[in-house]
Amino acid sequence: MAQAAFDVSRDAMRIDLEATAPAASPLFQAIPQRQSTRGQYDGNPLSAGDMRALERAASGGGVQLILLSGKPALERALEFVVEGNRAQVRDKAFVEELKAWIRFSASDAVSLGDGLYSASSGNPSVPSWLGRRMFNVFFTEKGENDKYAKHVRSSAGIAVFVGAGDGKAGWLEVGRAYQRFALQATALGVRTAHLNQPVEVAALRPAFASFLGLPGRRPDLVVRFGRGPTMPPSLRRPVQAVLA
Ligand SMILES: Cc1cc2nc3c(=O)[nH]c(=O)nc-3n(C[C@H](O)[C@H](O)[C@H](O)COP(=O)(O)O)c2cc1C
Numbered sequence: 241m242a243q244a245a246f247d248v249s250r251d252a253m254r255i256d257l258e259a260t261a262p263a264a265s266p267l268f269q270a271i272p273q274r275q276s277t278r279g280q281y282d283g284n285p286l287s288a289g290d291m292r293a294l295e296r297a298a299s300g301g302g303v304q305l306i307l308l309s310g311k312p313a314l315e316r317a318l319e320f321v322v323e324g325n326r327a328q329v330r331d332k333a334f335v336e337e338l339k340a341w342i343r344f345s346a347s348d349a350v351s352l353g354d355g356l357y358s359a360s361s362g363n364p365s366v367p368s369w370l371g372r373r374m375f376n377v378f379f380t381e382k383g384e385n386d387k388y389a390k391h392v393r394s395s396a397g398i399a400v401f402v403g404a405g406d407g408k409a410g411w412l413e414v415g416r417a418y419q420r421f422a423l424q425a426t427a428l429g430v431r432t433a434h435l436n437q438p439v440e441v442a443a444l445r446p447a448f449a450s451f452l453g454l455p456g457r458r459p460d461l462v463v464r465f466g467r468g469p470t471m472p473p474s475l476r477r478p479v480q481a482v483l484a
Contacts, residue, residue, distance in 0.1 A: 246409035246415070253412055256446025267297070270426035273471045277431035278361045280394040281466030285309060290428050294399070297424030301413030302404030303420070306452050306459075309397035317438070318392040320448050322385045324437025327444075329381045337377065348474045359472040368472075388435065396466035400452055403460045405409070414460040425465055435462045 241260040246253055247343055286294075291307060298305040308317055328334045341356050342348035346365050349357040359365045366374065392398070403410030422432045438448040439459050449457050 246412050248409070262278060266427040267420060267423040270423040273456070274422050274426040275470065276360070276433050277468065277471050278368070278391070278433045279431075279468060279471050280390055281396065281464075281468035283394045284396060284467060286396045286430065286466070290430065291397075291426060292422055294421055294430070298399070298401065298417045298421040300420075301417055302338055302410065302415040303413050303419065304402040304404075304454070304457075306400040306402065306454075307397055308400065314392055314395065314398060316451060317398050318389060320438035320444055320451070321388050321392065321435050321462075322437075324353075324441040324444050325384050325388060326381055327441045328437060329379070329384055335379070339375055342375065343475070344368045344369070344375075349353060353475050353477040355483070357474045360474045361363065362471060365472075372459075391433070392435070393466060394466065394468070395464040397428075397464070399463045399465060400459050401461040401463070402449075402452075402454060402457055406458050411460060418461050418463065421463070429472070430465050431468050431469060432463050432465045435464050 241258045243256045243258075244253060286309075291309075295305060295307065308314060309461045329375055343352060343355045343357045344366055345368050346357070346359070348368055349355070349365075357365070358371060384409075398464050399421060401421075403414040425432050445459065446455075449455055449459055452459060
């Protein structure tokens, strides 16, 4: 059993472990299957029961979850995504960082064991030198915006996570709420993918918060969800490689 809390004096997350009888929960069993699925979904809404299960999973730690669904709300959210995307595609530093995280070839993805494997976004897996050149040609404002429009319009909804305060303790709780949400979605056969442009582009955040009915608050994460096919997964490092 684990009790996790942010320790302000150490500026770190403290996790106390207690011995307990092992029990497999649906969320635990979903861990190996969970992946960010950056493809098109099937456009169908989720049942009220599924929506409630997602809401329950995300609750806790003072995190507020806003679930957007229905055409008008999703179209308005898409406008924020597109505006944020436009700003990011025009930002050289952002594009360079994105490129540095992409693993263009399967061999890079396997040998580095991290980052975003090209095929996970529906792009071809090619040698790294070729992938970088293709990225420079094909990564355009219009191309990205059209892709996000298809992604949002095929989703059942968008979840926005809003932490209790603007600080590390609140951010960690948002991360935990998101992870429970994504694992619950996985257990229900529902896919998820981030759409963080409206919160990553700081200038857009206040208007996005007002659209959510939370003026003055700080939305932290934006995630679309829906049913659809899986994509090739991103690679993960073994636990021993990330825990000292
Ligand atoms: C805080 C946070 C923000 C993220 N933002 C984005 C994003 O804006 N766009 C995106 O495609 N993926 C985003 N991701 C997803 C990561 O790229 C993804 O988790 C990583 O590639 C590992 O893949 P997996 O989730 O399939 O295991 C984000 C992940 C986290 C934890």
